[in-house]
Amino acid sequence: xxxxxxxxxxxxxxxxxxxxxxxxxxxxxxxxxxxxxxxxxxxxxxxxxxxxxxxxxxxxxxxxxxxxxxxxxxxxxxxxxxxxxxxxxxxxxxxxxxxxxxxxxxxxxxxxxxxxxxxxxxxxxxxxxxxxxxxxxxxxxxxxxxxxxxxxxxxxxxxxxxxxxxxxxxxxxxxxxxxxxxxxxxxxxxxxxxxxxxxxxxxxxxxxxxxxxxxxxxxxxxxxxxxxxxxxxxxxxxxxxxxxxxxxxxxxxxxxxxxxxxxxxxxxxxxxxxxxxxxxxxxxxxxxxxxxxxxxxxxxxxxxxxxxxxxxxxxxxxxxxxxxxxxxxxxxxxxxxxxxxxxxxxx
Amino acid sequence: xxxxxxxxxxxxxxxxxxxxxxxxxxxxxxxxxxxxxxxxxxxxxxxxxxxxxxxxxxxxxxxxxxxxxxxxxxxxxxxxxxxxxxxxxxxxxxxxxxxxxxxxxxxxxxxxxxxxxxxxxxxxxxxxxxxxxxxxxxxxxxxxxxxxxxxxxxxxxxxxxxxxxxxxxxxxxxxxxxxxxxxxxxxxxxxxxxxxxxxxxxxxxxxxxxxxxxxxxxxxxxxxxxxxxxxxxxxxxxxxxxxxxxxxxxxxxxxxxxxxxxxxxxxxxxxxxxxxxxxxxxxxxxxxxxxxxxxxxxxxxxxxxxxxxxxxxxxxxxxxxxxxxxxxxxxxxxxxxxxxxxxxxxx
Numbered sequence: 065x066x067x068x069x070x071x072x073x074x075x076x077x078x079x080x081x082x083x084x085x086x087x088x089x090x091x092x093x094x095x096x097x098x099x100x101x102x103x104x105x106x107x108x109x110x111x112x113x114x115x116x117x118x119x120x121x122x123x124x125x126x127x128x129x130x131x132x133x134x135x136x137x138x139x140x141x142x143x144x145x146x147x148x149x150x151x152x153x154x155x156x157x158x159x160x161x162x163x164x165x166x167x168x169x170x171x172x173x174x175x176x177x178x179x180x181x182x183x184x185x186x187x188x189x190x191x192x193x194x195x196x197x198x199x200x201x202x203x204x205x206x207x208x209x210x211x212x213x214x215x216x217x218x219x220x221x222x223x224x225x226x227x228x229x230x231x232x233x234x235x236x237x238x239x240x241x242x243x244x245x246x247x248x249x250x251x252x253x254x255x256x257x258x259x260x261x262x263x264x265x266x267x268x269x270x271x272x273x274x275x276x277x278x279x280x281x282x283x284x285x286x287x288x289x290x291x292x293x294x295x296x297x298x299x300x301x302x303x304x305x306x307x308x309x310x311x312x313x314x315x316x317x318x319x320x321x322x323x324x325x326x327x328x329x330x331x332x333x334x335x336x337x338x339x340x341x342x343x344x345x346x347x348x349x350x351x352x353x354x355x356x357x358x359x360x361x362x363x364x365x366x367x368x369x370x371x372x373x374x375x376x377x378x379x380x381x382x383x384x385x386x387x388x389x390x391x392x393x394x395x396x397x398x399x400x401x402x403x404x405x406x407x408x409x410x411x
Numbered sequence: 412x413x414x415x416x417x418x419x420x421x422x423x424x425x426x427x428x429x430x431x432x433x434x435x436x437x438x439x440x441x442x443x444x445x446x447x448x449x450x451x452x453x454x455x456x457x458x459x460x461x462x463x464x465x466x467x468x469x470x471x472x473x474x475x476x477x478x479x480x481x482x483x484x485x486x487x488x489x490x491x492x493x494x495x496x497x498x499x500x501x502x503x504x505x506x507x508x509x510x511x512x513x514x515x516x517x518x519x520x521x522x523x524x525x526x527x528x529x530x531x532x533x534x535x536x537x538x539x540x541x542x543x544x545x546x547x548x549x550x551x552x553x554x555x556x557x558x559x560x561x562x563x564x565x566x567x568x569x570x571x572x573x574x575x576x577x578x579x580x581x582x583x584x585x586x587x588x589x590x591x592x593x594x595x596x597x598x599x600x601x602x603x604x605x606x607x608x609x610x611x612x613x614x615x616x617x618x619x620x621x622x623x624x625x626x627x628x629x630x631x632x633x634x635x636x637x638x639x640x641x642x643x644x645x646x647x648x649x650x651x652x653x654x655x656x657x658x659x660x661x662x663x664x665x666x667x668x669x670x671x672x673x674x675x676x677x678x679x680x681x682x683x684x685x686x687x688x689x690x691x692x693x694x695x696x697x698x699x700x701x702x703x704x705x706x707x708x709x710x711x712x713x714x715x716x717x718x719x720x721x722x723x724x725x726x727x728x729x730x731x732x733x734x735x736x737x738x739x740x741x742x743x744x745x746x747x748x749x750x751x752x753x754x755x756x757x758x
Contacts, residue, residue, distance in 0.1 A: 157648070158672060163698060166672035228700070301504070316691075325505060325513035328702070331695070340691040344663075344682040348704040351510060353575070355675070355700035 067183025068392045070121045073111030076393045081120070084179055084187035089135035090153075092191035094145060097203070098213045099125040099181040100383065101395050101407040102149075103243045104334050109396050112336060122182030122392075122409075123149040123173040124216035126209065129195070130185065138192040144203050145195040147181070147188060148362035149173065149217045154193020162363035167193070181216075182392050182409055196365045199373065210408060211372050211380040214248065218406070219368060219379045220361025221332050222248025222309070226256055228330025228356035229305035233257030238294055238302075239279070240319050241309030242270040244382040244406040245332060247277055249307040251379055254278030255371070258305070262297060264290055264318070270405060273381055287314065291321035302327065308356070309333050316341030323352045331356035383408040414530025415739045417468045420458030423740045428467070431526055431534035436482035437500075439538035441492060444550070445560045446472040446528040447730065448742050448754040449496075450590045451681050456743050459683060469529025469739075469756075470496040470520040471563035473556065476542070477532065485539040491550050492542040494528070494535060495709035496520065496564045501540020509710035514540070528563075529739050529756055543712045546720065557755060558719050558727040561595065565753070566715060566726045567708025568679050569595025569656070573603055575677025575703035576652035580604030585641055585649075585669050586626070588656030589617040591729040591753040592679060594624055596654040598726055601625030602718070605652070609644060611637055611665070617752060620728055634661065638668035649674065655703070656680050663688030670699045678703035730755040 067081045084093050099122050107113035108121060115121075126146045129139050139145055152159050152167035159167050169190060174180035179187050188194055196215075202208050214220075222245055231237050237253040239246050242265030253261050254277065263274035266284040274282060283293045295302055302324035308316055311333025319329045320343060331354055342354065371377035385404040387395045388411070395407035414428045431440050446469050454460035455468060462468075473493040476486050486492055499506050499514035506514050516537060521527035526534050535541055543562075549555050561567075569592055578584055584600040586593050589612030600608050601624065610621035613631040621629060630640045642649055649671035655663055658680025666676045667690060678701055689701065718724035732751040734742045735758070742754035 161673065163673040166697065326508065326510040331691075335691040335695050340687060340689055342687055342689055342691065344678075344687040344689065347701070348678070348682050350513065351704035351707075353700060353702035354694070355702065357695040357698035360698075 065184040066389060068121050068180060070108055070115050070119055071117045074109065076109060076121065076396050078390055078392060081183070084185050086131055086133045087187065088189065089133040090190050090192060091133045092129055092136050092139060092188045092195060093131040093185055094125070094127040094147065094188055094195070095130045095185050096125045096127040096181065096183060096411050098209060099409040100213060101182070101392070101399055101409070102217060103245065105396070106400055107334065107336065109400060116176055119176060120174045120178065120180030120183065122180040124213060125181035125186060126213045126216065132191065136191045139195050139197055144198045144200055146198055146212055146215050146365070147186070147195055148220070148365065151189050151194040152362055153190045159193060162360055164360040164362040165358045184389065184411060194362065196369070207380055210383055211378050214379040214382065215361065215365050215368060215372065217361060218244045218248045218382060219251070220364040221245050221359040223252040223364050223368060224359030224361070225249045225307040225309060225330040225332040225356055226252035226305070228328065229307050230328040231256040231258050231305045234259045235304045236260040236262070236298055237305045237307065238262040238264065238322050239307045239309065240264050240315050241333060242267055242274065243309060246307065246309035247273055247382055248379050249309055250274050250277040250279050251377065253305070253307065255377060262294055262303060267402070276381065287318060290318055294322040298324065301325070305330065311336050313337045313339045313341035320346055320352060325350040328353040328355055332359055382406045386410055412531040413736060415468050415527060417455055417462050417466055418464045421456060423456060423468065423743050425737055425739060428530070431532050433478055433480045434534065435536065436480040437537050437539060438480045439476050439483050439486060439535045439542060440478040440532055441472070441474040441494065441535055441542070442477045442532050443472045443474040443528065443530060443758050445556060446756040447560060448529070448739070448746055448756070449564060450592065452743070453747055454681065454683065456747060463523055466523060467521045467525065467527030467530065469527040471560060472528035472533060473560045473563065479538065483538045486542050486544055491545045491547055493545055493559055493562050493712070494533070494542055495567070495712065498536050498541040499709055500537045506540060509707055511707040511709040512705045531736065531758060541709065543716070549720070554727055557730055558725050561726040561729065562708065562712050562715060562719065564708060565591045565595045565729060566598070567711040568592050568706040570599040570711050570715060571706035571708070572596045572654040572656060572677035572679040572703055573599035573652070575675065575679070576654050577675040578603040578605050578652045581606045582651045583607040583609070583645055584652045584654065585609040585611065586654045586656065587611050587662050587666050588680060589614055589621065590656060593654065593656035594620055594729055595726050596656055597621050597624040597626050598724065600652070600654065602724060609641055609650060614749070623728065634665060637665055641669040645671065648672070652677065658683050660684045660686045660688035667693055667699060672697040675700040675702055679706055729753045733757055
């Protein structure tokens with residue numbers, strides 16, 4: 065088959081690779097219908113996250129089950145399925161509790177020896193715990209299928225951030241980060257009943273989408289100026305719940321600055337850089353909590369899926385560029401240059 | 412009157428100071444019956460927290476109302492009262508929500524221009540919001556009175572840590588710090604239904620008290636060895652809820668290491684040192700939350716008071732040395748040298 069391979073920073077190629085086969089009794093082979101490029105893939109693309117030359121890449125995909133091992137009971141050949149961005153066994157202590165990202169047998173697509181999502185097919189370990197079946201009729205609805213793909217990562221990650229931030233009915237929420245995850249955080253906050261949603265960003269296409277998703281205010285300033293503007297919008301107090309969807313020291317510092325005393329930061333931006341941006345003394349004085357991390361999106365799919373299916377939750381507009389498999393390297397370039405927000409790949 | 416004054420690191424004296432008088436309509440004057448020395452007072456004593464020469468000191472006290480300003484309606488002359496370690500107006504947004512430490516008109520005993528708790532009397536601003544009336548009969552029960560004094564800080568702070576750590580019925584809890592707050596954290600965790608409480612400490616008198624308060628396990632190791640021992644006690648997973656009651660980079664690092672994936676650290680140790688000890692990447696990968704800060708103990712008194720009064724909650728054993736006002740400087744020395752756990756002052 066053909067799949068996307070990363071050879072070095074800025075060197076992403078689509079190449080012929082071995083066809084995936086069932087290796088263990090719990091494996092399934094999924095023929096990829098839709099995949100996409102994640103903001104976190106860019107860290108590898110830019111060389112800021114280490115990859116061995118020849119690793120596959122891509123961790124968000126949706127497709128049709130082609131083959132199953134003898135222990136696979138939850139999905140069958142021909143099923144339309146979505147995969148979360150990590151596989152998990154579904155039965156260990158952590159999976160049972162809903163923290164599928166801490167699964168004792170979990171792992172990442174594209175790790176050494178494993179297929180990535182940006183290819184023609186994927187061998188899925190622990191298919192029973194990992195894959196979620198979708199209604200077959202969704203396959204013929206392009207908009208819906210695209211929305212369903214976001215359950216593999218960005219929509220679930222935005223939801224995780226909103227939960228970590230403690231969004232409740234009536235909350236004032238601020239969102240740091242105008243990427244697809246931040247925008248899904250806006251959707252998630254609205255869904256959880258936020259009364260006011262302040263999106264931080266200056267890229268007009270993105271802030272327009274934030275407003276469409278439910279943002280009531282947009283703050284274009286950065287750093288200390290952003291902190292002052294958010295405070296001015298909130299009677300000097302800051303936001304009850306802050307979503308941090310960037311992962312840099314500076315963005316976390318901004319997040320702390322705009323959080324109301326007693327509030328929480330839901331952090332889902334993969335941490336980068338040497339410092340955390342967390343001023344523990346300020347957090348102590350103002351009782352600011354930090355809660356989040358890698359999102360157990362597998363556990364959130366059952367809750368979010370019905371709303372995506374009935375159209376009340378529609379994250380599909382986060383995709384603003386579609387390519388085929390051969391167009392994936394160009395898709396990386398477009399996202400790296402911020403010419404595209406999030407790139408969809410159609411096989 | 413006479414009161415404790417800090418002139419320089421290691422230079423604490425008991426001196427004649429002006430008698431407190433009602434300055435504002437909401438003030439009350441409280442004649443101190445019991446006060447005590449806090450672990451956090453030692454940071455000033457050691458010069459690690461800055462004080463102006465001549466500042467008063469002490470923030471935990473209990474006494475009898477001697478005089479009230481015209482706006483004071485909640486307490487009256489002759490009432491036995493306990494004061495939390497900060498004053499607060501009781502009516503602002505934050506007080507109404509229970510975050511009295513973020514009160515718009517709040518402040519600290521012993522700050523410049525204000526009395527400290529370690530003296531004969533204290534002018535209490537915002538007496539309506541700050542002071543809590545105690546039953547008069549408690550005055551004649553020395554054990555009870557001592558237990559009630561812990562509501563001014565350490566018991567409420569231990570409770571705040573347990574809430575921040577998310578202690579629930581059945582939780583496995585680990586407590587970093589064997590000072591009075593850590594020990595009160597053990598009491599608070601037991602009270603909230605923890606099934607297993609692992610106390611980290613090597614000072615035998617203190618660990619014996621931890622066991623008396625409800626600790627089921629004691630870990631004497633430190634650093635990475637402590638992390639490994641706690642993991643060995645918890646099937647390799649760590650504790651659901653971790654109380655951090657020290658405030659150093661090392662203690663926070665230990666706290667992160669012993670927290671189970673998806674768990675929370677309730678931090679109440681006043682942060683010291685340049686680094687936070689928070690490895691954000693580890694917190695991200697394992698979904699570890701940090702929640703806590705300066706404890707709004709005023710808000711907790713109504714909940715904890717009935718149990719202290721009926722004896723089901725008895726933190727009084729944290730006091731292991733009693734002095735009179737003249738003995739306060741010696742009390743600091745004893746606590747600084749860890750010869751005393753917590754020093755009670757009786758007027």
